[in-house]
Amino acid sequence: MLARRIIPCLDCDLQVPGGRVVKGIEFKQIRYAGVPWELAAKYYEDGADEIVFLDITASHERRETMTSVIKKTSESAFVPLAVGGGIKSVEEARVVFNAGADKITVNTSALKRPELISEISDKYGNQAVVLAIDAKRRYELEEGREVVETPEGPCWFECSFYGGREFTGIDAIAWARKAVTLGAGEILLTSMDRDGTYDGFDIPLTGAVAKRVRIPVIASGGCASPEHMLEVFQKTDASAALAASIFHFGEWNIRNVKTYLKERGVNVRI
Amino acid sequence: MIAIVDYGMGNLFSIYNALDRVGAGPRIVRDPEALSGADAIVVPGVGAFGSCMDQLRRFEASLRQALDEGVPMLGICVGMQVLFEESEESPGVKGLGWIAGNVVRLPEGVMIPQMGWNSLTIKRHVEMLDGISDGDMFYFVHSYYGQPIDQSVIAATTEHGIEVTAAVAKDNLFATQFHPEKSGAKGLKILENFVRSTRC
Numbered sequence: 517m518l519a520r521r522i523i524p525c526l527d528c529d530l531q532v533p534g535g536r537v538v539k540g541i542e543f544k545q546i547r548y549a550g551v552p553w554e555l556a557a558k559y560y561e562d563g564a565d566e567i568v569f570l571d572i573t574a575s576h577e578r579r580e581t582m583t584s585v586i587k588k589t590s591e592s593a594f595v596p597l598a599v600g601g602g603i604k605s606v607e608e609a610r611v612v613f614n615a616g617a618d619k620i621t622v623n624t625s626a627l628k629r630p631e632l633i634s635e636i637s638d639k640y641g642n643q644a645v646v647l648a649i650d651a652k653r654r655y656e657l658e659e660g661r662e663v664v665e666t667p668e669g670p671c672w673f674e675c676s677f678y679g680g681r682e683f684t685g686i687d688a689i690a691w692a693r694k695a696v697t698l699g700a701g702e703i704l705l706t707s708m709d710r711d712g713t714y715d716g717f718d719i720p721l722t723g724a725v726a727k728r729v730r731i732p733v734i735a736s737g738g739c740a741s742p743e744h745m746l747e748v749f750q751k752t753d754a755s756a757a758l759a760a761s762i763f764h765f766g767e768w769n770i771r772n773v774k775t776y777l778k779e780r781g782v783n784v785r786i
Numbered sequence: 787m788i789a790i791v792d793y794g795m796g797n798l799f800s801i802y803n804a805l806d807r808v809g810a811g812p813r814i815v816r817d818p819e820a821l822s823g824a825d826a827i828v829v830p831g832v833g834a835f836g837s838c839m840d841q842l843r844r845f846e847a848s849l850r851q852a853l854d855e856g857v858p859m860l861g862i863c864v865g866m867q868v869l870f871e872e873s874e875e876s877p878g879v880k881g882l883g884w885i886a887g888n889v890v891r892l893p894e895g896v897m898i899p900q901m902g903w904n905s906l907t908i909k910r911h912v913e914m915l916d917g918i919s920d921g922d923m924f925y926f927v928h929s930y931y932g933q934p935i936d937q938s939v940i941a942a943t944t945e946h947g948i949e950v951t952a953a954v955a956k957d958n959l960f961a962t963q964f965h966p967e968k969s970g971a972k973g974l975k976i977l978e979n980f981v982r983s984t985r986c
Binding site: 517519521560563587590592594595596613614615616618640641642643701702730731732756785 | 797799800803804806807832833897899900901902903904905923925927945946967968969970971973974
């Protein structure tokens with residue numbers, strides 16, 4: 517049986533030479549967490565099942581920095597590596613794959629041009645395309661929306677793009693379903709309501725998407741403790757839980773989070 | 787020298803780095819003739835069975851010769867599947883046929899591709915699995931798997947809805963459906979065993 521995965525996420529600011537890992541709290545209070553490949557190597561040693569790099573830089577000169585970050589990481593971290601941030605074409609994806617990435621994460625560019633998902637998956641396989649969705653709860657119900665019951669009342673979820681700065685009007689659950697038919701192999705599902713709050717994963721959101729698509733769903737946003745990971749694995753079919761701050765700044769490391777989960781009956785790789 | 791066969795299917799960065807980490811001094815080989823001096827050969831594989839075989843065909847004779855000479859050979863993922871006779875993924879395309887049997891699709895009702903960490907059940911202890919125990923987890927990404935006619939070649943299996951062949955061993959040939967180069971310390975251990983088995 518497949519193990520539930522624990523995935524540290526490294527948000528990289530590549531405007532500084534060599535890049536650095538940062539973590540923002542609701543887009544404010546950006547904190548410096550470390551050098552990307554050094555953190556990746558540490559997380560690998562701690563038992564990370566996969567590593568995700570997201571390039572949060574807006575500049576154009578970042579590509580070379582990202583390439584060198586991926587290369588350095590793949591020299592010392594022998595687990596799958598997913599990379600995303602601003603990849604708009606198969607050609608851009610190719611550069612990232614050739615640097616050592618196993619998977620590409622797409623978000624804004626796929627919302628603007630959904631065929632991008634098919635283009636990358638046709639060439640590199642479904643398993644190589646991760647669709648990232650940033651979803652925000654909307655309690656004003658509209659015709660045709662996929663409605664999910666939550667303790668706060670029924671809502672639908674709207675996709676955001678440009679790193680949460682703009683909204684699309686697109687139903688996140690419908691988009692997840694469509695992405696599967698286009699060839700996405702995995703969904704990285706971030707709750708914008710929970711991201712940076714430390715309140716735990718959005719369970720109704722994660723549960724709804726994981727139930728409605730037949731590809732792995734990575735829960736993201738709001739994780740501050742092993743209890744949150746336990747909750748998402750007990751209450752939903754999420755294949756993986758992604759977290760950043762808890763590993764960058766918290767008192768928990770990946771090894772003891774996994775031990776905690778295993779002791780409570782979650783199938784994880786120790 | 788450990789040769790990694792580069793037949794144009796995907797990047798070989800990961801396997802190169804992993805072999806390098808276990809002290810192998812790997813070399814990426816794009817020319818079939820260059821396989822003649824190899825102490826061991828790694829056949830990676832990504833993509834579809836048919837396109838892999840198309841590209842691998844020109845290496846077939848050199849690989850067969852090395853195998854007959856007793857050179858240790860490691861197939862990974864589709865690099866394992868091509869050892870079989872044919873695959874449901876690409877009907878009509880002949881595989882290398884060094885292991886009798888076919889490659890079939892994972893059953894309906896399970897997540898396809900199987901993607902993630904799954905545990906091994908060791909069926910037969912072979913040198914390549916030294917230091918690996920039942921239950922150790924490895925990283926799998928695949929939609930098809932090999933079904934050998936002679937079950938005794940199966941070294942390990944995993945469970946994904948059904949029992950799935952995870953590793954086969956036959957003389958100097960060893961192959962894994964999972965990716966040892968992406969499977970953390972246990973994966974590196976298998977690569978280390980492979981390097982140790984070379985004649986140098």
